[in-house]
Amino acid sequence: MLDIRNLEDFHYSQNSLNTFKQCPLKFKLKYMDNINFKKDEEGYYENIETGLNFHLLCNRYFLGIDTSIGEHTKDKEKLEIWVKSLKSNIPINKDYTYLSEYTIRMAKDHMRLQANYDLIILKEDTIEIWDFKTESRKPIYRDLEKRIQTVVYMYVLMENLNLVGKHIQISNLKMIYYNPQYEDHLIEINYDEFKHEENYKNIKYIIDRINEYDFQGEFNKSLYGKYCNYCEFERICEDKSEF
Numbered sequence: 314m315l316d317i318r319n320l321e322d323f324h325y326s327q328n329s330l331n332t333f334k335q336c337p338l339k340f341k342l343k344y345m346d347n348i349n350f351k352k353d354e355e356g357y358y359e360n361i362e363t364g365l366n367f368h369l370l371c372n373r374y375f376l377g378i379d380t381s382i383g384e385h386t387k388d389k390e391k392l393e394i395w396v397k398s399l400k401s402n403i404p405i406n407k408d409y410t411y412l413s414e415y416t417i418r419m420a421k422d423h424m425r426l427q428a429n430y431d432l433i434i435l436k437e438d439t440i441e442i443w444d445f446k447t448e449s450r451k452p453i454y455r456d457l458e459k460r461i462q463t464v465v466y467m468y469v470l471m472e473n474l475n476l477v478g479k480h481i482q483i484s485n486l487k488m489i490y491y492n493p494q495y496e497d498h499l500i501e502i503n504y505d506e507f508k509h510e511e512n513y514k515n516i517k518y519i520i521d522r523i524n525e526y527d528f529q530g531e532f533n534k535s536l537y538g539k540y541c542n543y544c545e546f547e548r549i550c551e552d553k554s555e556f
């Protein structure tokens with residue numbers, strides 16, 4: 314086991330924080346034992362491939378690269394519809410700056426964080442964080458507002474405005490979740506000082522728990538059962554009662 318808590322260059326992402334929240338054993342298997350397991354679910358990786366291809370096309374669009382799709386690309390027609398939707402929902406404005414596939418890393422006290430943004434748009438007085446989703450499920454505001462991704466992405470960007478060279482009022486930062494299958498249903502999340510403070514406390518609380526956690530001790534699987542059906546490690550930790 315590699316105790317990543319002691320590594321200076323390990324930064325917590327929304328994925329790793331969320332994984333710990335869901336199940337400390339899953340966190341240990343993924344990030345400390347470095348075990349990569351594939352989910353045993355029909356169609357799961359095909360859907361992921363289409364989602365990854367859409368993200369690739371989005372990146373090309375914002376970089377000004379050709380977005381035509383290869384003849385033999387899986388779900389070609391679907392991707393063409395999604396790209397058309399993307400272009401009509403986010404038309405390029407030459408007065409704005411588009412930071413596509415942009416990563417920010419930061420350290421504050423003992424909190425080392427990393428956020429990987431699909432897109433940040435720098436407008437005159439506002440900054441928009443866009444995240445692209447491709448799940449077939451319709452996005453729901455209250456789920457996304459509380460999501461650890463929203464918490465980490467908004468917190469990290471607000472703390473690092475100097476890196477994007479823009480200083481704005483906190484109320485002029487927003488995060489928008491966009492799914493081309495629900496293009497009339499953009500989820501827009503606003504920000505303020507209170508949320509920023511709450512986000513800091515929320516992230517700190519999870520990292521403090523990770524730092525205090527005894528990953529060598531006994532593990533009570535029954536506390537995390539509700540996530541097991543969606544977990545790629547289900548087969549190997551069926552009867553596991555300790556680390």
Ligand code: SF4
Nearest residue numbers: 336339541544547550
């Ligand atoms: S199967 Fe359940 S207990 Fe095992 S790692 Fe996954 S979430 Fe945790």
